[in-house]
């Protein structure tokens with residue numbers, strides 16, 4: 001697989017266009033540059049669309065069992081928020097993976113559609129759940145000329161996009177006038193990133209092409225024609241700070257001992273990701289006040305954003 005890598009001294013901000021961004025982290029699997037004006041961190045691995053598709057159909061793996069478990073728990077909360085925000089019932093999930101969220105939405109009478117780049121996940125969602133999942137990126141799949149959605153959901157997807165602004169503009173066209181966009185993404189302003197820096201699990205230059213602060217996500221949504229109606233931080237899919245520290249030996253192993261593109265590295269990391277939360281779960285209860293405080297100050301590891309189309313748009 002050929003990967004096109006932009007040199008770091010050529011890195012421009014994909015949000016505001018600022019040129020020659022300074023390097024924040026130089027890692028074996030990529031270089032990350034920071035735009036201080038936007039509060040966003042960019043990976044130089046935002047190569048051509050072909051290499052990204054190949055990556056999601058190859059080295060990148062999602063632990064399907066743990067995803068299924070987590071999704072059943074969190075989908076109810078997300079769907080309740082969407083139902084309060086819009087009376088409509090047509091839902092599109094961009095990056096629908098194996099279809100677990102769409103299945104939960106369908107149970108609550110949403111008419112569901114998915115878009116997914118990883119072919120194995122598309123085949124599973126269609127075969128196993130009989131879902132309408134369209135294969136490819138948002139720019140390559142076909143929608144009917146008047147096809148719009150009342151809710152569009154991106155769960156940990158925007159950080160994977162090489163051109164987030166272009167994708168958000170496409171989403172804007174697909175959103176019904178009173179529709180709502182819901183997205184969740186790692187929080188660059190989180191306590192976890194502030195303390196662990198490049199060792200934070202969500203700093204992953206091959207997969208996470210852009211990490212956003214609250215300010216950055218608001219700015220990119222505004223540019224794409226959205227008005228943010230709710231923005232908050234939460235623990236979300238993060239393993240937590242304690243687990244983030246305990247998993248450091250696996251992170252070190254993945255970075256220094258093996259070739260980072262080796263599938264065994266992902267497998268070893270996944271083993272760590274299964275073991276560590278089991279060890280730290282007893283402490284979750286005691287760390288709850290700290291997590292509440294962190295969320296209050298927008299320092300939680302996951303950013304959640306709900307947005308509508310701007311009324312003047």
Ligand SMILES: [Zn+2]
Nearest residue numbers: 013016035038
């Ligand atoms: Zn910028």
